[in-house]
Amino acid sequence: MAVAHPAPFKTIPIIDLSDISSTDPAVRRGLVSEIKHACTEVGFFYVKNHGIPEEIIQGTLALMCKFFDLPLEAKLEVENTKTPNFKGYSPILSGNNDPNGAGDLQEGFEFGFEPLRVTDAPEAEDGAGADDIMAGANIWPAQLPEFRQAALEYYHRALNLGHLLFPLFALALDLPEDFFADKTKRSAALMRLLHYPPQSGEVDDRVIGIGAHTDWECFTILWQEPGIQALQVLNSSKEWIDAPATEGTLVINLGDELARWTNDVFTSTVHRAINRSGIRRYSIPLFFGTDYDVRLEPIPTCVSSDRPARYEVITAGEYIKARLQATYGH
Ligand SMILES: O=C(O)CCC(=O)C(=O)O
Numbered sequence: 001m002a003v004a005h006p007a008p009f010k011t012i013p014i015i016d017l018s019d020i021s022s023t024d025p026a027v028r029r030g031l032v033s034e035i036k037h038a039c040t041e042v043g044f045f046y047v048k049n050h051g052i053p054e055e056i057i058q059g060t061l062a063l064m065c066k067f068f069d070l071p072l073e074a075k076l077e078v079e080n081t082k083t084p085n086f087k088g089y090s091p092i093l094s095g096n097n098d099p100n101g102a103g104d105l106q107e108g109f110e111f112g113f114e115p116l117r118v119t120d121a122p123e124a125e126d127g128a129g130a131d132d133i134m135a136g137a138n139i140w141p142a143q144l145p146e147f148r149q150a151a152l153e154y155y156h157r158a159l160n161l162g163h164l165l166f167p168l169f170a171l172a173l174d175l176p177e178d179f180f181a182d183k184t185k186r187s188a189a190l191m192r193l194l195h196y197p198p199q200s201g202e203v204d205d206r207v208i209g210i211g212a213h214t215d216w217e218c219f220t221i222l223w224q225e226p227g228i229q230a231l232q233v234l235n236s237s238k239e240w241i242d243a244p245a246t247e248g249t250l251v252i253n254l255g256d257e258l259a260r261w262t263n264d265v266f267t268s269t270v271h272r273a274i275n276r277s278g279i280r281r282y283s284i285p286l287f288f289g290t291d292y293d294v295r296l297e298p299i300p301t302c303v304s305s306d307r308p309a310r311y312e313v314i315t316a317g318e319y320i321k322a323r324l325q326a327t328y329g330h
């Protein structure tokens with residue numbers, strides 16, 4: 001696939017997903033062309049009319065606020081150092097996404113797939129299997145019994161949206177529409193609930209909400225609290241472009257798995273968040289990866305004599321595990 005060298009982006013495209021389930025070929029082509037432009041030239045786009053009801057997001061938000069308001073000792077009972085693969089609570093400054101930074105000024109809570117209702121027998125989507133490199137059950141705070149259900153409600157909606165996006169990414173890469181279907185059966189998707197306290201006065205550049213980084217999975221579906229500016233995206237001229245939080249939208253950004261898989265035809269763009277708003281800020285990324293046993297071999301349409309393969313081939317699980325270890329395992 002030929003890749004032009006575009007001018008540095010100054011804004012982030014907004015894509016309307018009202019027609020995401022349309023089978024009309026012309027409508028689908030239009031959507032795919034917008035996605036292709038965003039993925040090859042920016043690595044970020046907003047979606048509107050994404051189909052996730054606002055009440056679901058507000059329900060999760062209300063319970064995550066309650067969780068972060070618990071006393072620190074209660075939150076430390078579910079600290080991520082107690083679980084394999086860092087599920088659970090990460091205290092302020094315990095993570096460090098930018099190797100040149102001194103810690104991220106945020107606290108978080110991370111969980112992966114589990115059925116929405118305990119009685120739902122998982123079939124195709126069975127989460128990470130027991131022998132999997134990324135195995136490790138979620139943990140939930142005993143003090144806040146409603147938290148699990150509220151968090152999973154939004155997780156499952158975001159997961160569905162992710163499953164609708166994969167075919168569009170495949171078509172944008174000139175692949176069959178179902179290329180990712182058998183590689184995304186087990187919902188290797190991690191959700192992180194995030195709370196950023198405000199930063200004021202003199203800010204040490206090495207300690208910000210989340211330091212400059214790329215995401216690791218295929219793509220991220222990010223909800224950010226409307227009205228608070230914090231997220232910034234780095235363009236090819238090394239300028240930080242604001243990604244404002246607009247009501248009714250979600251941010252989609254590509255991550256390293258898709259960059260590796262597409263030999264950088266799709267771009268995994270550096271970003272960071274700094275909360276100088278004076279009030280606390282919440283955000284919710286869902287990192288949607290490919291199944292952990294999938295080898296990230298460059299997709300044939302993305303390799304040519306002009307564009308030789310750039311990355312060593314590893315499995316998605318090995319890649320994510322190494323990145324988690326580097327960020328939280330110090
Ligand atoms: O909070 C945000 O807006 C960004 C979070 C983020 O980039 C991440 O968790 O990877």
Ligand SMILES: [Fe+2]
Pocket residue numbers: 213214215271
């Ligand atoms: Fe990120």
